[in-house]
Amino acid sequence: MYKFVYPLYSYYTMAEPNYNEDSIRSLDWKEHIRLRPGMYIGKLGDGSAQDDGIYVLLKEIVDNSIDEFVMGSGRTIEITVSDQKVNVRDYGRGIPLGKVIDCVSKINTGGKYDSKAFQKSVGLNGVGTKAVNALSTNFMVQSYRDAKTKKVEFSKGEIVTDHPVIDTTQRNGTAITFYPDETIFRNYHYIPDFVESMIWNYVFLNAGLTINFNNQKYFSERGLYDLLHKHADVESVRYPIIHLKGNDIEIAMTHGQQYGEDYHSFVNGQHTTQGGTHQAAFREAVVKTIREFYKKEYDAADIRSSIIAAISVRVQEPVFESQTKTKLGSQNMGPDGPSVRTFINDFVKKELDDYLHKHPDVADALLKRILQSERERKDIAGIKKLANDRAKKASLHNKKLRDCKVHFNSTHDKRYETTLFITEGDSASGSITKSRDVDCQAVFSLKGKPLNCYELTKKVVYENEEFNLLQHALNIEDGLDGLHYNNIVIATDADVDGMHIRLLMMTFFLQFFPDLVRAGHVYILQTPLFRVRNKKETIYCYSDEERKKAIEKLGSKPxxxxxxxxxxxxxxxxxxxxxxxxxLDPVILKDQTIKHLLEYYMGKNTPDRQQHIIKNLRIEKDEVNPEELKAEESTAGAAEEPAGDNLDVA
Structure with a gap:
């Protein structure tokens, strides 16, 4: 069996005087995965972030089903996800029955090493499914092939039941069910919105594929065109979506009204959320082609400002920068193929140039967008320079920021844990500052309620000192490549003022840095509303329902x-x-466009919002248990809620 050799102490460790042969351990595949899960699935998490490990587990299984579809087998995939259980059934060729155990429990074993069977698949290293197996308390795999079926059940990578091969009437394919291990993924739960986003990407990238997720059908006819149509605000795009397809490449692009650049990049069906060589080549190719088309050296920032684009490429034997495959590192399209940069540049140069010549109305609209971006950039150039100079001076003694030692744009092991808490007032920031992890948790303190920046231009980011300092603290002025913190957490009180500050901060991010929200970096901190305790135990409660359960558990007079x-x-x-x-509650952008979302919540007395409040306003009377009320009244120093009716605005 393949084993990983892991030294208990570094070769250079001087603190261990008995460093010898006994200090070296050999771990089998499942022990190594469970000991170092981050090497295989990135960060762990509880499901509140879209790149948490439980979503990587699901993706690893679905990727195999997608590879079957790409190779021409199985046009339907069925996925069922509950809070803790996942089931995936495809109708591909099915794992060869004699190799079912090997394919899910022997590291570096699989069909992806045979380039004839899987020309341009996502999984190449024979690791993904084994990692899911090792990190699940229950893992079941069943293959259906040529009227025969083989089923095997595992727990944490160990075989529990090896069922014999029997006859079946089921269609060919593979079914996998797993329960992620709660001891590794603490308090985890799947958020349907994140799973749905993943599934939409699969169908956008594989025209003709149908995915049934929790009894809902997902299907796309026009690929990346549909993706952009779903994500872009079709009412505010400057010109119709340009959709270009070729061998091993597909591109869709347009320009909108938003700030920044919005890219969706994919390799062999894998969503490369951190981009890579293909995305960098596309950004470069667009600038080069447009400059040549208009015969003028426009600033690259003006050309790409407000761009909304998607690019998908198929690469033989792709090299990713990690097992989670979020960033492409390949320089070439294949062992004997051209470079990624040359391939994409040649395609964009020919196809985009031809398209603009054939559609002069689109070319005219694109030019107007570039010229508008140029005017806006020059308009704020002066104030931007002054603001940046002030920010550089303030950064040495920035009273608003208590920074941490590790940043997200580093290579440190804790980079995914880097967090910036945005707090209201000095008292809250003081409590967090004293209790934080100084390695990876930073605090930014707001002076009071920030400015409502709805419908304001980006000039306000530089004119408003607080916004400018926050922008520099995050290091996002020129995009997300240098982002300092993986998690931006809005930490405000659970009262009316706190809720208002949350809305104002979310408006700031959505108005000027929507990519930050789309990439899943923005969260709301949940803090307990109640503390229920007796002499033996303390329970923190995040809702009234949890409070009642805690009182019931602790007995009389807590x-x-x-x-x-x-x-x-x-x-x-x-x-x-x-x-x-x-x-943490993630801030998730659904199908609503940012413009309509901000107008609804932050616009001035919008009729739709007024009607929503009128229709959903309700008065509820608390149902309080007399014994419970007596217990609360007898609590010395306990802060009580006002008696009477509570007003709940839904």
Whole structure:
């Protein structure tokens, strides 16, 4: 069996005097995966981020089914996901029955090494399914092939039941069911929106494929055109979507009204969220082609400003920068193929240039967008320089930022844990600052309620000192490549003012840095509303329902404290809420366009919002257990809620 050799101490470790042969251990494949899961699936997480490990597990299984479709077998994939259970059934060729165990439990074993069987697949290293197996408390694989079926059940990579081959009437294909291990993925749950986004990408990239997810059908006829049509605000795009297809490459692009650049890049059906050589080549090729078409050296930033684009390429034996395959590192399209840069540049130069010549209306609209970006850039050039000079001076003694040692744009092991807490006021920021992990958690303190920047231009980012300092703290002025923190967490009180600050901060990000939200970097911090305790146990409750359960568990007369604001929570307690058990609500962009979303919530007295409030306004009376109320009243120093009716605005 293949084994990983892992030294218990570094060769250079001087602190261990007995470093000898006994200090070296050999781990089998499943032990190594469970000991170092980050090497195989990136970060772990609880499912609140779209790149958390539980989504990587699902992707690894679905990727195999997609590869079957790409090779011409199986046009339908069925996926069922509950909070903790995943089932994937495809109708491809099915794993050869004699190799079912090997394909899911022997490292570096699979059909992807045979380039004739899988020309341009996503998985090449024979690791993905084995990682899912090792990191699941229950893992079942069943192959259907030529009227025979073979089923095997595992737990944490160990065979539990090896069923014999029997006859079947089921169609060819493979079924896999797994339950991620709760000891590794603590308090995890699947968020349907993240799974749905993944599935949409699969069908956009594989025209003709049908995926049934939790009994809902997903299908695309026009590939990347449909992807852009779904993600772009069709009412504000400057010209119709340009859709170009060739051998091993597909591109869709347009320009909108938003700030920044919005790219969706893929390699062999894999969503490369961090881009790579193909995305860099595309950005370069677009600038070069447009300059040559208009015969003028426009600034690259003006050409790419507000671009919305998707690019998909098929590469033989792709090289990714990690097992999670979020960034392409390949320089060539294949062992004997051209460079990625040359291939994409040649395609864009010919196809985009031809398209613009054939569609002068599109060429005219594109030119107007470039000239508008140029005017906007020159308009803010002066204030931008002054603001950046101020920010550089302030960065040496930035009273608003308590920075951490590790940044996301580094290669440190903790880069995925890097977090910036945006807090309201000095008391809340003080509590977080004292209890944070100084290696990877930073704090940015707001002075008060930030400016409502809805419908304002990006000039305000430089004119408003607080926004400018925040922009520099995040290092996102020129895009997300240098982003300092993987998680931007809005940490405000759970009251009306706190909710308002959340909306104002989300408006800032959506208005000027929407890529930050789309990439899944923005969150809302959940903090407990109640502390219920007796002499033996303390329970923190995040809702009224949890409070009632805690009172029931602890029995009569527990001490109940209602936290009115983050500043009331002691640093020692705060450390419990921002550590390994941190609860985060991701800010997720659904099908609504940013323009309509901001207009609805942040516009001035919009009729739609007024009608929504009127229709959903309801008055609910608390149902309080007399014993519970008595217990609360007897609690010395406990903060009580006002008696009477509560107003709940849905």
């Amino acid at each position: 001490e109940i404290t209602r936290f009115k604001g983050l500043g009331e929570i002691s640093p020692d307690e705060f450390g419990l809420f921002i550590g390994k058990d941190i609860r």
